[in-house]
Amino acid sequence: MANLCPPLSAGEDTFELHSLQLELEAVEKQIQELLVRQTELRERRAALESSRVSIQRDTNTLTTSTPCASPPRSRAPWTRSSQVSFTPAPGHHGPWVQQQRKTRARPRPRTSPPPPPPVFEISTRNRFAPLRETERDAVIVGDSIVRYVRATLAKGKVHTHCFPGARVLDVSAQIPAILKDGESVGAIVLHAGVNDTKLRQTEVLKRDFSSLIETVRSMSPATRIIVSGPLPMYRRGHERLFRADGLHPSRVGAELLSDNISRTLRSI
Numbered sequence: 001m002a003n004l005c006p007p008l009s010a011g012e013d014t015f016e017l018h019s020l021q022l023e024l025e026a027v028e029k030q031i032q033e034l035l036v037r038q039t040e041l042r043e044r045r046a047a048l049e050s051s052r053v054s055i056q057r058d059t060n061t062l063t064t065s066t067p068c069a070s071p072p073r074s075r076a077p078w079t080r081s082s083q084v085s086f087t088p089a090p091g092h093h094g095p096w097v098q099q100q101r102k103t104r105a106r107p108r109p110r111t112s113p114p115p116p117p118p119v120f121e122i123s124t125r126n127r128f129a130p131l132r133e134t135e136r137d138a139v140i141v142g143d144s145i146v147r148y149v150r151a152t153l154a155k156g157k158v159h160t161h162c163f164p165g166a167r168v169l170d171v172s173a174q175i176p177a178i179l180k181d182g183e184s185v186g187a188i189v190l191h192a193g194v195n196d197t198k199l200r201q202t203e204v205l206k207r208d209f210s211s212l213i214e215t216v217r218s219m220s221p222a223t224r225i226i227v228s229g230p231l232p233m234y235r236r237g238h239e240r241l242f243r244a245d246g247l248h249p250s251r252v253g254a255e256l257l258s259d260n261i262s263r264t265l266r267s268i
Contacts, residue, residue, distance in 0.1 A: 014251075015148070015250075015251045019148050019150065019251075019254075022150055023150060026150070026152060030157075136156060136184045136186030137153075137156045137157045137158065137185060137186060138153060138156065138158045138159075138185065138186055138187040138188065138189065138265050139158070139159050139160075139161065139178060139179075139187075139189070140159070140160045140161065140188075140189040140261065141161045141163075141171055141174065141175070141178060141188065141189070141191070141192075142161075142162065142163070142166075142171065142189075142190065142191030142192050142228070142229070143162070143164060143167075143171070143191070143192050143194060144162060144163075144164035144165065144248060145191055145194055145229060145230075145248060145257075146160055146162050146191050146257075147162045147164070147248070147254075148249075148251070148254040149191075149254055149257055149261065150254075150258050151189075151258050151261040151262045151265060152258075152262050153262070153265055153266065158262075158265065161174065165195060166192065166195065167192065167193075167195045167196050168192045168196055168208035168209055168211075168212055169208050169211065169212070171190065171192045171212060172211055172212040172215045175212070175215045175216055176215075176219060179216065179219040179220045179223070185220055185223050186223065186224065187225075187226060187268060188220075188223050188224070188225055188226070189226045189227075189228050189261055189264075189265070190212060190213075190216070190225065190226065190228065191227075191228040191229040191230075192229070192230075193205060193209070193229060193230040194229065194230040194231065194247070196208065197230060209227070213225055213227075224268050226261075226264060226265075226268075228257075228260075228261060228264075231249065231257075234246035234247070240252050240253075241253035
């Protein structure tokens with residue numbers, strides 16, 4: 001997700017180049033992980049296709065009709081009929097001649113019951129169920145302090161949303177657009193308040209932070225909430241951590257803040 005911050009002045013090209021280099025290294029690492037995952041999925045697909053062909057071959061073998069050898073029919077013995085008729089001999093008048101008819105008993109046809117259909121035990125377990133159990137992403141939302149924050153996770157991505165000049169309630173108003181319905185966010189880092197401290201209204205700032213946290217909970221109850229900042233004020237001996245204005249972190253300060261947020265996300 002692209003950052004929503006305006007570009008800085010041309011004098012910070014070196015800092016921007018370093019940030020782009022860090023982001024490029026992270027993208028290359030993700031590409032390597034995706035290539036390894038692609039190889040694993042291809043090997044898994046080949047194994048499943050081979051298993052499916054084997055099952056189909058076994059099914060065809062079992063369902064092919066095999067001619068059954070019927071038992072030989074036994075020739076029924078010739079038997080004398082129980083009916084006897086007497087007819088006069090043709091051509092002359094004489095005594096009666098007994099004429100017998102020979103009949104053959106017809107055997108009853110025998111039908112064998114059809115063989116039972118083959119029974120196959122098919123596993124209904126979804127072998128790809130572990131693929132859905134992926135790591136959830138994290139989100140960083142804040143003012144201009146998080147402009148160059150690039151936190152990382154062991155698995156998953158960290159998206160940074162920067163709103164320069166935003167106060168706590170301004171960040172709260174952006175939460176519904178960030179935590180959209182149906183999107184699963186594992187953790188959200190809230191870094192705001194530096195623009196509220198100028199007003200020196202401590203109780204109001206506490207109330208605004210409570211409202212911000214409740215907004216996140218109402219949008220995504222399962223999301224872990226981490227409050228970061230405001231940063232400590234500029235002091236002597238820490239010049240390398242701040243830019244010339246003494247408010248925004250320098251390149252070194254942004255890297256230090258990124259490392260702190262990354263360690264916190266990985267520990268939860």
